[in-house]
Amino acid sequence: MDSLETSGLPLIPRRSRPLSRYAGLKPGTTTVLQRWLAGWLRRSWLVLVLLSLWEIAPQAGWIDSTFLPPLSDVLAAGWGLALNGQLYDNVTASLFRMLSGFAIAVVLIIPLGLAIGRYARLGEACNQLIEVLRNTAPLALLPVFILLLGIGEVAKVTMVFYSCAWPLLLNTIAAVKQVDPLLIKSGRTMGATPVQLFTRVILPAASPTIFVGIRLASASAVLVLVASEMVGAKAGLGYMIIYDQYSFLIPQMYFGILAITAIGLLLNYTLEAIEGRATRWKAPQGNV
Amino acid sequence: MSTAKISLRQVRKEFVVRDEGNGPARRFVALDDATLDVRPGEFLTLVGPSGCGKSTLLDLLGGLTMPTSGQILLDGRPVTGPARDRGVVFQQYALFPWRTALQNIAFGLEIARVRASERTEKARHYLELVGLSAFANRYPHELSGGMKQRVAIARSLAYDPDVLLMDEPFAALDAQTRETLQIELLRIWRATAKTIIFITHGIDEAVVLGQRVAIMTARPGRIGRVVDIPEELNSGSDDVRSLPLFGRLRHEIWTLLREDVWETQNQSVAADPVPDRSRKEPVHG
Structure with missing residues (x-):
């Protein structure tokens, strides 16, 4: 500079x-x-x-084409799945679970993180609980959720929600704590009320780090969703992958994996685009 | 006394500090018995060695912290907190990186719930005053250090405070930009008739800008001599630094400061090291 x-x-x-x-x-x-x-x-x-x-x-x-069929075979199998409607059913089932769990987490957890980050007392009270829960791997809790909530949609959406909650919570708390105190001081000298300070200084200053949490949560949502669909589900891409493996429909199984990748990429690109628009003010990082 | 814009009456500020390794808490006097009157419309510079409590004093004037004892009066009324009758300009600009230059300047007006159209109009006016009309829609990271500080000054002027408090605003700038901004600031001061309290550790800067220079001494921070500066030195022209009068005053202030630094150094052989600023806690809210 x-x-x-x-x-x-x-x-x-x-x-x-x-x-x-x-x-x-x-x-x-x-x-x-x-x-x-x-x-x-x-x-x-x-x-x-x-x-x-x-x-x-x-x-x-x-390589043995029984276990790794060529890409063209996999795509052909995918075309078949698209035609008979299986692909649509499984993709919509997965997307519904993933997006609802993710959306509920964003709506509930970000405000919670903002509150914990802002009020030191609340942070102190929650800190140990957060450490214990976030180090309990979500997949280890899968049987518990199934026991408590059955094998229906509620259990899977809850799993996704739970796995999204931690990256969102931790990043939001960190984001609020990392806000440059000078900016808060500057806002105060201009007579900003606590509410104005929060909405006009702390929230925008924290938004880039909150977005990091959102991106991490989306990755976690895909991971946990596939795993939970592999255990006790009647639809969804995770179910499709594991069913096709059992039925020795290997090209179909690979196509299921590709579909998961595509959904992950699409979600990530969408979030990147939203993030790019919301944080246009940031100095470009890296190779300038 | 009654005509003073700002009045400091025996202001004292203590912090609770802890020595290395979680030692017992003790009190550190950052500012002691500071007494000073600033006239309306005056440009006063405060010069002193680092750690003499300059920034503590500015926080007190800004209402960000409260004195341990003594009084700070603004127009005869005690300062109870931050308000838009005082604007603060920081060394590190403190611009909001997510707002353009124009939006930064409008911030104080937004806080004051001024209508949007009026806000933009005023912000544009002050952007023009600091000569940055062409950069209204630039984000801070797209501006040079000197430009950022101009925006910060415009932001503090925009909500029309009576007093401008400036905490080493040009210290992070290169020499050339600094001199340009000093001249600009004198021009703005004349155009707006604000009362300015300007903190610096540069003697040259203090003499060139101030109508009076208050000299602060360290440990505990006190306001010592106040030196009057003849008007011809505040003209803002380039050659004031070559006047014999400038050299004489510079030397006088330098001597006053040096005496204090010597004393401080002799004391510090026996006393504890200067406590880390980050571990200071105010004694009273």
């Missing part, structure tokens, strides 16, 4: 660089589509190599 001050002009860090430089193309001679493609290739080549390997290895006989 020091170097900027003498110049008198602000230096605006930019994220984007001409992609053509990386693809070895002459600048100015490329179309938008070409540049987009070059950029996409630069970012995705490793994934493409892996997918190709998945196709080639079983075809060439490097």
Whole structure:
């Protein structure tokens, strides 16, 4: 920052660089589509190599295609599942459980975390309980939830909620505690009331760290959902994976795994986009 | 006395401190018997060695902490807490990173529940006053240090306080930017007729800006001599530093400060090390 001050002009860090430089193309001679493609290739080549390997290895006989069918077979099996409606049923069942557990956690736990972070007394009272509960692995509690809540939707949504709660709670508490005291002091000198301080200073200052918690919670939601669907469920992608394995429908099983990955990626991209919009004010990190 | 804008009457501030390794709590006097009158519209600079209680004094004036004993009067009434009749400018800018320059300046007005249209209009006015109209929609991370401090000054002026309290506002800036902002500040002070209390550890800065320079001594922090600065030195022009008068006053203040530093050093051979600021706790709310 020091170097900027003498110049008198602000230096605006930019994220984007001409992609053509990386693809070895002459600048100015490329179309938008070409540049987009070059950029996409630069970012995705490793994934493409892996997918190709998945196709080639079983075809060439490097690996037993019974246990790892080529990607094309897996996609064909997926197409079959899409046509007979199984895919839709399982995906909607999983999405419903995951999103409702996740949403309930966000709505209930973030305010709780804000309160615990703000009031030292409350934090002191809750601290040990939080430590004990968060170190109790959610999957270890799966049998308990099934005992108490049965094998229906309630048990699974509760599992997802429980696993989302800890990353959300801990990150929200940390977020509130990490707010720069100088900003609070500054707000106070301008006569802000405690409520105004909270809504206009603490909450926005804490939001980036809260978003970290939201992203961690979403990853945890997918993980726990699949595991709980593998135990006592009649629908859902976790159920589909384990059922297909038992029934030796191996391509279908792999397609179930791919579907889980796709849902995880989609959720993450959506949250990233929301986060990007909400924290546009942040200085770009890393490779400026 | 009755015409003073701000009056300090034997102000004392103690903190409870603990020595290394959880020793017994004891009282540390950060500020003792501070007495000072500041006239309306005056530009007063406070200069002193680090650890002399300058920032403690500023927190007291801002109403962020309360004195252990003594009185701080603003227009003859005791200060009971922070309020928009005083604006504070911090060394580290303290801008809200999620707000643009314009939104930062409007913050105090928002707190005061000023209508949105009026808010924007006023914020634009003060942005113009500090010469940053072209940067209204920039976020703090897109501004240089000097620009951030201009925004911070505009933010404190925007809700029209009578008094501007400035805590080493230019200390983090490079020499060139600092001098530019000193000239700017004198211009703004003349244009707005605010009472300014400006804390610094730079003697040059104190002489160039202040109509009077109050010299603080350390351990315990006290306000010592107050030196009058002739008006010609506050002109804001570049060559005041080359005037013989400037050199004489600078030397005088430097001598006063040095005497104190010597005394402090001799004392500190026997006394405990200066306690860590972060472990200070106020004695009274």
